[in-house]
Amino acid sequence: MNKKNREIHNVRNDWQESEVSEFYNIPLLELVFKASVVHNVYHKVGEVQVSSLLSVKTGGCIEDCAYCPQAARYSTEIKVHPLLSLETVVAAAQQAKEGGASRFCMGAAWREVRENKDFERVLEMVSAVNELGMEVCCTMGMLNESQAERLAQAGLYAYNHNLDTSPENYENIITTRTYNDRLETLSAVRKAGITVCCGGIVGLGETKLDRIKFLHRLATLPTHPQSVPINRLVPVKGTPLESQEELPFEEFLRTIAVARIIMPLSDVRLSAGRLELSDSEQALCFLAGANSVFSGNKLLTTPNPKFESDKQLFEKFGLITRKPFQKETNIESALKENRIEAHLANELAKRRSQGILRSLTILKEIEGTIDFFSNDYLGLAKSNGFGAYLEDGGKLLYQRGSTGSRLLSGNTNEAMELEEKIAHFHNAEAAILFNSGYDANLGLISSITTRHDVVFYDELCHRSMLDGLKLSYATNCVKFNHNDIDDLAKKLNFFNQKRVGNFFVLAEAVYSMDGDVSELQALVTLAEKYDAGVIVDEAHAIGVIGDNGVGLSQSLGLEKQILARIYTYGKAPAAHGASVVGSDNLRKFLINFSTPLIYSTALPRHSLATIDFFYDFLQTDEFERQKLKLVQNIQRFKRCEKCISENGFVLLKSYSPIQAIVVGDVQKARLISSMLEEKGIVVKPIVSPTVAIGKERLRVCLHSFNYEKEIDLLASLIKKALNK
Template sequence: MNSAEQFLQDRLQERTTKGLFRQLINTTLPFDFCSNDYLGFAKSPALKQLIEAQVKNIANYKNGSGGSRLLSGNHPYTEETEQFIANFHQAAAGLIFNSGYDANVGLLSAVPQRGDTIITDELIHASLIDGARLSHAERYKFRHNDLNDLAQKLKNAKGLIYVVVESVYSMDGDTAPLKEIVDLCKQHQAHLIVDEAHATGIFGHKGRGLTVQLGLEKDVFARIVTFGKAVGTHGAIILGSTALRNYLINFSRSFIYTTAAPIHHIVAINCAYQLLTTNDYPTQIAHKIILYNELLRNINLPIIKSSSAIQTILVKGNANARNAAAGLQEKGFDVKAILSPTVAEGKERLRICLHTYNSDEEIRNLAEQLKTLQ
């Protein structure tokens, strides 16, 4: 075995010994409380029919795009879809990326420059962390949702300042105090970037996100909306000014140097947004969230308060969290354990996702099973 292969084996063995070895699994449990498909769009027959009908209306579409957007991969329909989505979220313009990871890395690696400052909430997504690392800006973290700590970091910032938060945090499910953060950014001439991945479809009129719900869309420099959660498809869009869109087309490496998504992929995104406008999905998912929280009030478990579709029960220790999840899975409830180092040691948890297709009875039955964890 050569030295590189030995390195791989040693690292994998180390992870296995610590009980942290990851592997791909196929889950077919009857009650989904795991996926990010909050509105059921990923499995929606109506969306599938809409996509199939719309694809037929695009003449001579290709199986693949054939190149990057700057070469052969652009299409008028893609640009129309970008503007349609931007209008939906009350933004001037938008640029589609192949994934949320690509969008976050592409934005933060391209916009902040040497001499600038990026200040991030300590719990932001790994893709935002990686994007910030790729920039030449100074980087600081502030304690999660801690406005005083953010204010202190802003006082020490130099150059152009970018504050990066999620509107809904993917592991805790709690929301950022966006109004207060906007006020702080205005005081320090900082530019706010909000990842709306887990707020889209859940908050705001027709699911426009928490930024729009709070009327802050004009106060935010950039928003990232991903399509792989409530929108039920794949990809992401960066929303902002026309200047930001043009800048990213010119300087964002994860946009420039990658093959564009095929047109039927863009059709799926467009159709999902059409479906969003047809119903009051935020009210539907809110009913499930309220019901779950009412049931959990009578159960003595360490939870993180959340008004989003992501609900968390802390179960300290990787082995304990894994065993708790396995017990629920044996009863048919697809609930996953989130282990350290994905979350901080001592903050291991069960991450429970609620969906419009979870019946009230399923949620009540889940709550009954959670009582066994007390």
């Protein structure tokens, strides 16, 4: 499978409009083929869902939808009818079920759901149809979270609320409710756990670009709608669109195919206008990914294919109808007999539905791209200095690989000498090298604790620290509020009342997602009061904070009062590996009890030489120049704090290279990141579960090599993006 085909198989909520446009504009038969491939991956081939839609309250609507014959302001043949009786609705649902429908939809010509007797009757209808064993759907205008919750409790399976068209074309079609009103209703539906049915109408007189924007908006909702009805306008006499020219079938087919590609898990439903399609045209739509239809005499108020004619159509093309509540993708079907694989697939599906599924991507090397996302704070990753250092010092010897763990064949004079150099630089008795910062935290924390110990950790500690706790024997792991010394004091005091084992306190020097600095002086003073060992992760502080980049602990003169410091070499040092720095006893203990150290192949000589180079670099005038430039760049970026707050967002307080702009929304964070990347600036969005839901952000990383004009450009583009 080539790269392009791999891309279209991904379930994504971060499609760019340009990508949607690219799909829409490829040759029609190629587009249908691509859509068919995607459909066959995610859905049962030849399966179609049949739905039936009944107007339970007809006409008299106060809205001005230009296509709708039920609007009171238009002179159409539609007569106003009050809400149907429960018996009539149940009978219609039973008839639809006998006709092959698995979903029964009820539509009411209301602008919004109101808390009245009619709503109570609708709840009864939902409950009664649900008892028939059908998927129940409603489309009744806007509703709030409380109403959505009540519908869910009554047994509602789906709620239809279409976007209709592109945001740009929307006011040409409707003026009595806003686009945002529609989005808020969809949000209420999702929160209630009801599946979302959301699509629109093509052939309203919109442009091709409008259709592209409409599809893009659907595919970038927080989660893709579970079903996407695509309607082809049926002009009705008396409405403003009564004389609208018919949309060419080819454009309708393109809309179906692109919807399938960019929303691969959704059901794509052939809705209004199907009566005007020939059997062959419908077959092309099924081939392009449509897998659901509305069947029955009427679609609210417009003519629609009858159940019997659809049965004949399905038999003609070898299609089978889906039973209610039987939605199952090909992927799920293949995993049905494997419980473990099914569990993995379900967990991935949850993240996908939340819009937070991770994937590995490769940053395109584009000339002129500006780096505001990497941890290469001092620009050493691209420096030529390291190569010259190796050549001059002859640091690479006869053997590149380390060949084994430190306890077997992997220990070398270079490693031992480097550990002595690290310990001396950081004013400690000893140091021990690990293969990464993650390994160092995991290896230290999991081995040093016993089941009688209590570990107190800042709520924003690195994931590697938390995973170390998971592997430790400590039965009490206590989270305290971020940088809140009073909260830590209360919890230390509480557990001190019945203390048996040791206390440990975990913190970071610079917190990687907020960019703020630990209240380390106060934390260490408090820990000493309770005889607690302090462990500090200096990953984002080394090379950045203190004279010669020694890190936070040393810059405050606390190194002798801290049990262990972890220095990671993958950030500013632009190397690989990490060290745990502390007492000689600590070093010997880790050699004997830390399993990541004992059982991992040692760092190769090349990595040792890179770390060695970094420590020499920290003691040069060039480092001081780079650090000064970094500080100036941080101060320059902080000038845009006011414009960020004026737009309702938060730039977290930080004087480190990490500057976090909290936008509080997954899609907003990703959208702004994409907008910046289009201008050649790379800033990564950070979303759940790396940060808490509602704390989604842009993580701006500043460097010594960023030019002032680049920072000014970044600030201006962020301001522009936040305004949208």
